Amino acid sequence: MTTTKPDRYDVWVMATVAISLAGFVVGLTWIPGIAASDFPTVDWPWVEGLGIDLAFRVDGLSLLFVLLITGVGVPVLGYAAAYASDGAKRRRLCLLLFAFLLAMLGLVTADDLITLFVFWEATTVISYLLIGFDHEREAARRSALQGLLVTAAGGLALLAGLVLLGAEAGTFRLSELPAALADTDPSDLTLSLVLILCGCFTKSAQLPFHFWLPNAMAAPTPVSAYLHSATMVKAGIYLMARVHPVYSDHELWFPVLTVVGAATAVWASIQALRQTDLKLMLAHTTVMALGTLTMFLGSSSPVAVAAAATFIVVHALYKSTLFLVIGVIDRRTGTRDRRLVSGLSSVLPMTAIAAFAGAFSMAGFPPFLGFIGKELKYEGALAIAEEPGLVIVAAVAANAMMVAIALAVSVRSFLGQPSDVDAGTPPPRLMVAVPLFLGLCGLIFGLAPSLIGETIVQPAATAVLGMPAEIKLALWHGVNLPLLLSIVTVVLGIGLYFWLDRITLGLDRIGARLPVSGDRIYDAVLHTTLDGAKRLTSVVQGGRLPVYIGLSFAAVGLALLVGAVGDEAETWSAIRLEPLEPWEIASLALLAVGAALAIAGRRRLTALCGLAAVGVGTTLVFLMHGAVDVAVTQFMVEALIVVFVAAVIPKIPPFESIRRSVRERVARGLLAAFVGLGATLALLRLAPPVDRTITSFYEQMSVPEAFGRNVVNVILVDFRALDTLGEVAVVVIAAFGAFALLRGRRFSRGAE
Amino acid sequence: MEPYLAVVIGLLVAAAVYLMTDRHMVRMLFGVALLGTAVNLVVFVSGDVLRGLPPLIAVDATTPNGEVANALPQALVLTAIVIGFGLFSFALALVFKTAQRFGTADVDQLGAAEPTADSKFSPVDGSKDGAAERKRAA
Numbered sequence: 001m002t003t004t005k006p007d008r009y010d011v012w013v014m015a016t017v018a019i020s021l022a023g024f025v026v027g028l029t030w031i032p033g034i035a036a037s038d039f040p041t042v043d044w045p046w047v048e049g050l051g052i053d054l055a056f057r058v059d060g061l062s063l064l065f066v067l068l069i070t071g072v073g074v075p076v077l078g079y080a081a082a083y084a085s086d087g088a089k090r091r092r093l094c095l096l097l098f099a100f101l102l103a104m105l106g107l108v109t110a111d112d113l114i115t116l117f118v119f120w121e122a123t124t125v126i127s128y129l130l131i132g133f134d135h136e137r138e139a140a141r142r143s144a145l146q147g148l149l150v151t152a153a154g155g156l157a158l159l160a161g162l163v164l165l166g167a168e169a170g171t172f173r174l175s176e177l178p179a180a181l182a183d184t185d186p187s188d189l190t191l192s193l194v195l196i197l198c199g200c201f202t203k204s205a206q207l208p209f210h211f212w213l214p215n216a217m218a219a220p221t222p223v224s225a226y227l228h229s230a231t232m233v234k235a236g237i238y239l240m241a242r243v244h245p246v247y248s249d250h251e252l253w254f255p256v257l258t259v260v261g262a263a264t265a266v267w268a269s270i271q272a273l274r275q276t277d278l279k280l281m282l283a284h285t286t287v288m289a290l291g292t293l294t295m296f297l298g299s300s301s302p303v304a305v306a307a308a309a310t311f312i313v314v315h316a317l318y319k320s321t322l323f324l325v326i327g328v329i330d331r332r333t334g335t336r337d338r339r340l341v342s343g344l345s346s347v348l349p350m351t352a353i354a355a356f357a358g359a360f361s362m363a364g365f366p367p368f369l370g371f372i373g374k375e376l377k378y379e380g381a382l383a384i385a386e387e388p389g390l391v392i393v394a395a396v397a398a399n400a401m402m403v404a405i406a407l408a409v410s411v412r413s414f415l416g417q418p419s420d421v422d423a424g425t426p427p428p429r430l431m432v433a434v435p436l437f438l439g440l441c442g443l444i445f446g447l448a449p450s451l452i453g454e455t456i457v458q459p460a461a462t463a464v465l466g467m468p469a470e471i472k473l474a475l476w477h478g479v480n481l482p483l484l485l486s487i488v489t490v491v492l493g494i495g496l497y498f499w500l501d502r503i504t505l506g507l508d509r510i511g512a513r514l515p516v517s518g519d520r521i522y523d524a525v526l527h528t529t530l531d532g533a534k535r536l537t538s539v540v541q542g543g544r545l546p547v548y549i550g551l552s553f554a555a556v557g558l559a560l561l562v563g564a565v566g567d568e569a570e571t572w573s574a575i576r577l578e579p580l581e582p583w584e585i586a587s588l589a590l591l592a593v594g595a596a597l598a599i600a601g602r603r604r605l606t607a608l609c610g611l612a613a614v615g616v617g618t619t620l621v622f623l624m625h626g627a628v629d630v631a632v633t634q635f636m637v638e639a640l641i642v643v644f645v646a647a648v649i650p651k652i653p654p655f656e657s658i659r660r661s662v663r664e665r666v667a668r669g670l671l672a673a674f675v676g677l678g679a680t681l682a683l684l685r686l687a688p689p690v691d692r693t694i695t696s697f698y699e700q701m702s703v704p705e706a707f708g709r710n711v712v713n714v715i716l717v718d719f720r721a722l723d724t725l726g727e728v729a730v731v732v733i734a735a736f737g738a739f740a741l742l743r744g745r746r747f748s749r750g751a752e
Numbered sequence: 753m754e755p756y757l758a759v760v761i762g763l764l765v766a767a768a769v770y771l772m773t774d775r776h777m778v779r780m781l782f783g784v785a786l787l788g789t790a791v792n793l794v795v796f797v798s799g800d801v802l803r804g805l806p807p808l809i810a811v812d813a814t815t816p817n818g819e820v821a822n823a824l825p826q827a828l829v830l831t832a833i834v835i836g837f838g839l840f841s842f843a844l845a846l847v848f849k850t851a852q853r854f855g856t857a858d859v860d861q862l863g864a865a866e867p868t869a870d871s872k873f874s875p876v877d878g879s880k881d882g883a884a885e886r887k888r889a890a
Contacts, residue, residue, distance in 0.1 A: 544859075544860060545775075545859045545860075546773045546774065546775055546859065546860075549772050549773050549780075550773045553769050553772070553773070575755050576755075577755055577756075578753065580753070580756065584753060584756075588756055588757070588760050591760045591763070591764065592760055592763055595763050595764050595766075595767035595786065596767070598767055598771065598782055598786060599767050599770055599771060604778065607778075607779070607782055608782075611782050611785055611786070614764065614786060614789055615789065618789050618792070618793060621757070621793065621796070622796065622829075625753075625796075625801050625821060626805045626806040626807065626820060626821025627796065627806065627821060627826045627829070628806045629806075629826065629830060630796075630826050630829050630830050630833070633830055633833050633834065634792075634833055637833055637834070637836075637837040640837065640841075641785065641837070641840060641841075644841060644844055645778075645844065648844060648847075648848045649778070651848065651851070651852065652777075652778055652847070652848065652851045652857050653851065653855075653856060653857045653858075655776050655778070655779065657776075657856070657857065657858070658774075658775050658776050658857070658858045660774070660775070668769075668770050668773045668774070669770060671769060671770075671773065672765075672766040672767070672769040672770035672773075673766055675765055675766060675769045676762040676763060676764075676765045676766025676767075676769065677762060677766075679758075679761060679762045679765040679766075679790070679794075680758050680759055680761065680762030683754075683757075683758035683761060683762070683794065683797065684755060684758050686754070686797070686798060690798070690799055690800050690822065692800075692822060694824055695799075695822050695823055695824045698823055698824065699807065699809075699815055699816050699820075699823065700814075700815060702809060702815075703809055703813075703814040703815070704814060709808055709809040709810070709811070710807070710808055710809075711807040711808070711809065711816065711820075711823040712806075712807055712823050712826045712827050712830065715823060715824070715827040716827050716830060716831070720827065723831060724831065727831050727834050727835055730834075730835055730838050731834060731835075731837070731838040733838075734838035734839065734841055734842040735838075735841070737842050737845070738841055738842050738844075738845035741842075741845045741846060741848075741849045742845055742848070742849065
């Protein structure tokens with residue numbers, strides 16, 4: 001026991017809590033300034049050439065998230081310290097959570113698109129480490145990888161979108177974007193909008209990318225509570241709110257966000273009813289909440305935006321409470337199956353209070369903050385002028401299922417006959433205290449909504465809308481349509497609750513028959529990609545030298561053809577076909593016949609003769625076009641090659657020792673024709689006027705500077721003497737190499 | 753002359769590609785030699801191809817008299833020929849040694865660097881299974 005106590009108060013863990021708390025307090029001190037439009041900013045030059053800075057700016061929206069991240073972060077860090085079983089794990093968990101907290105703070109305060117992206121990716125990577133925290137479990141590793149791949153793929157799309165947006169605006173400053181883009185035609189922004197939404201939808205688990213989030217519940221409970229409910233998944237929401245002023249006039253913005261958000265909310269609620277694992281159930285309700293937020297951000301109506309801003313706070317509070325409660329249940333009973341646990345209030349009285357506080361807020365019962373959030377949601381839904389019907393139906397349906405689930409988590413688990421599941425250990429006091437604190441926050445803010453209304457929600461809505469918004473949160477709005485809708489919701493929800501087990505069974509039966517699911521598509525895509533990569537590798541890296549060479553030549557041929565074709569036709573008509581002298585015909589014929597012999601020669605000596613004929617033909621071409629020195633060299637080299645090859649050839653197996661299939665020969669022939677054609681066409685395109693500036697320099701300077709009358713020789717041994725020295729060195733090295741190879745009869749190895 | 757040379761160079765390149773994708777090492781080597789020749793001709797053609805008149809300067813003059821062949825590509829080609837010769841000779845020695853050591857000139861049979869399913873020789877005991885060794889033992 002003495003060893004665990006100091007561990008809990010590990011200096012690193014304490015430091016993370018203290019710094020986070022300090023961050024929260026600093027955030028609180030900013031409230032009056034931001035309300036007066038005095039935004040704290042930091043600006044460090046980073047990549048000056050590209051106009052990218054490490055710029056940070058805290059406006060109302062950022063402040064909402066800063067307070068949320070630190071405000072939920074501090075309790076969760078404390079809970080994590082109590083949750084972890086041993087010292088090493090505790091330190092790792094808390095430091096990772098803290099690193100995540102910092103990345104998240106950077107993300108929500110960044111004022112530069114690229115800076116924002118860097119922090120965005122940082123949250124993705126840290127999320128990977130946290131989901132896979134229990135890396136001994138295969139399921140955890142798979143979920144971690146899945147979360148990483150889905151969100152990182154979205155991140156790539158996001159990067160492209162942000163760069164496009166920055167290029168279009170001419171600035172990477174988020175705060176300057178709306179003004180810079182004021183005169184831009186919205187259709188120019190379509191591509192960047194779609195790409196940025198891809199990033200947001202993957203991060204915030206919208207359909208059809210929703211599947212990774214429930215799988216991410218493989219993470220330890222505090223991680224689920226913090227990352228996958230209160231903060232990280234809200235990064236997508238944050239970004240959508242952040243770019244709201246830029247894109248809200250775009251014709252795609254409203255329909256895409258509304259439809260995707262509504263579909264996600266309803267689908268996720270149905271999925272949530274299917275679950276029997278309490279944690280998974282909550283995970284699906286998180287997806288539902290994210291869908292609702294997306295739906296509301298589609299609108300530009302102040303009430304809808306205010307509803308979204310309020311609901312961010314409401315959701316963060318009740319969802320972290322409930323996740324942490326379930327962590328306590330899990331620890332105490334050893335199970336999270338909602339069918340097995342009941343009557344826990346006798347063993348976990350304090351946790352029961354927290355659970356009821358969280359659940360009632362989630363269900364939207366007065367006087368909890370959730371009630372205000374829900375009223376505002378209905379008001380916002382009614383205010384969405386374009387499509388109030390769809391939004392209201394989706395909101396009521398999703399909320400009714402929320403009520404049922406809230407009752408299942410609280411009433412079902414904590415009231416009634418005590419269950420005999422008792423496989424766990426009593427949880428540490430801190431683990432009980434934290435959810436209680438968060439749950440009571442929901443109650444306090446519900447009773448005194450002005451604590452967050454004008455201080456946090458109003459500046460946030462102002463920042464999103466780009467104009468001052470007047471928002472008053474109140475418990476009692478009088479008898480109006482939202483209140484009626486609330487009553488309908490509660491009645492529906494209670495009905496659903498009593499039918500819950502049957503609904504679960506029925507949904508499970510339907511769900512099992514669904515032909516596609518996000519998870520299966522993910523698996524299929526992953527497998528196809530890996531399989532395709534393997535196949536591609538086995539083709540291009542098959543270990544066969546002829547294939548490597550062939551592929552390289554295919555690329556060369558393609559480049560030559562692309563370079564030669566596709567230009568204006570005049571260059572082709574400029575080709576002049578002069579009559580040839582007989583000796584010219586002879587040299588060309590020697591080249592062609594030699595090439596043919598080299599290919600067709602079945603015997604080694606015949607092919608060698610072909611090679612020699614090509615050499616002589618080349619010599620003739622050089623000789624007859626004023627290149628005497630070159631011709632002499634070529635001839636000598638050719639003679640030496642013939643001698644060398646002839647000396648060696650008898651000791652090498654004949655050509656016939658290798659059987660070549662017809663198919664192989666045809667393929668090689670086609671490739672050869674392709675590359676040869678490319679070479680010819682590219683050469684024909686060489687325009688006749690040759691720039692002789694350098695040549696005439698050599699011609700002028702040959703005698704006065706180098707005292708030589710053979711210009712070619714002077715170039716080689718005087719002007720470019722170092723080149724020639726290098727050339728000589730190459731030949732000498734080659735000679736030494738060949739000598740070393742041929743000297744011994746064979747390499748000695750091992751016992752020999 | 754250039755258009756005709758372009759066609760012939762195309763033929764040489766085609767022959768070189770065909771030979772270099774062969775499995776016999778000597779034929780591959782011939783392909784390398786042909787490709788070298790073809791490229792030298794390309795460099796040569798990219799200057800002007802003029803009949804006669806090498807770039808020489810008369811004893812009583814300081815510059816070449818009249819229109820002479822382009823000296824620059826000639827110098828480059830000359831260097832290239834010599835380097836190509838060095839490359840060819842060394843490669844020939846390598847091919848010879850390899851054929852001696854493994855008893856085959858088929859590159860597909862030389863699995864030492866990247867063993868494939870059908871390669872006879874593995875990197876570890878390559879020399880021990882070689883035909884030369886077998887011949888010696890017999």
